[in-house]
Amino acid sequence: MKVLQILNQSLIQSDKKSDKLLNEKWSYNEGRRFLKKRIASKNSICLVAEFGNEIVGYLVGSVKKMESWRPVRRTEIEEMFVKENFRSKGVGSRLVRHFLKWSKESKTQRVLVFVYDSNSKGIKFYKKMGFKKDRLAMEMEVR
Numbered sequence: 081m082k083v084l085q086i087l088n089q090s091l092i093q094s095d096k097k098s099d100k101l102l103n104e105k106w107s108y109n110e111g112r113r114f115l116k117k118r119i120a121s122k123n124s125i126c127l128v129a130e131f132g133n134e135i136v137g138y139l140v141g142s143v144k145k146m147e148s149w150r151p152v153r154r155t156e157i158e159e160m161f162v163k164e165n166f167r168s169k170g171v172g173s174r175l176v177r178h179f180l181k182w183s184k185e186s187k188t189q190r191v192l193v194f195v196y197d198s199n200s201k202g203i204k205f206y207k208k209m210g211f212k213k214d215r216l217a218m219e220m221e222v223r
C-alpha cells in the first residue's frame with residue numbers, strides 16, 4: 081500500500097505540470113481509502129509492474145456505473161504511472177494490455193481514460209494503444 085501511495089504521489093506531481101490545482105496531499109488519506117476500495121472490489125483492478133524486487137509502475141481502473149442515457153458498459157483507467165527510469169521499455173503498454181484483457185473478461189464494450197491536453201506523451205501513448213479522442217472537456221478560470 082505504501083509503495084502504491086508513493087507512486088500515486090508521483091502521478092500527482094507529474095499531473096501537476098498540467099494542473100497546478102491538484103491536491104498533493106490527496107494520496108495520504110482519501111487516496112489510501114480509494115486504493116483500498118479498488119483492491120477489495122471485484123469491479124475494479126489494481127495492477128503493479130515489478131522489476132526485480134522493485135515496483136516500477138501501477139495501473140488502477142474500475143467498471144463504471146452504466147448511464148441510462150448511454151447504456152454502454154465501460155471501464156476506466158483511473159490512475160497509471162511508470163517510474164521515469166523504467167519508461168519506454170513497454171511497461172505501460174503491458175499494464176494497459178492486461179487492463180484491456182480484464183475489461184474484455186468483464187464484458188466491457190468501451191474503455192475510458194482522461195488525459196490532460198498538455199500531456200502529449202500520455203496522449204501519444206494512449207493513441208498507440210488504440211484509444212481515440214472522444215469528447216473534449218473544457219474549463220475556464222472565473223475571475
Ligand SMILES: CC(C)(COP(=O)(O)OP(=O)(O)OC[C@H]1O[C@@H](n2cnc3c(N)ncnc32)[C@H](O)[C@@H]1OP(=O)(O)O)[C@@H](O)C(=O)NCCC(=O)NCCS
Pocket residue numbers: 091094158159160161162163166167168169170171172173174194195199201202204205208
Ligand atoms: C504514459 C506512461 C504510463 C507510459 O509508460 P511507458 O512504460 O513509458 O510506456 P511504454 O514503454 O509501453 O510505451 C512508451 C513508449 O515506449 C515505446 N516502447 C514500447 N515498448 C518498447 C520497447 N520494448 N522498447 C523500446 N520502446 C518501447 C512505445 O512505442 C512508446 O514510444 P513513444 O513514446 O515514442 O510513443 C508513462 O510515460 C508515465 O507514467 N507518464 C506519467 C504519468 C502519465 O502521464 N500517466 C497517464 C495519464 S493517467
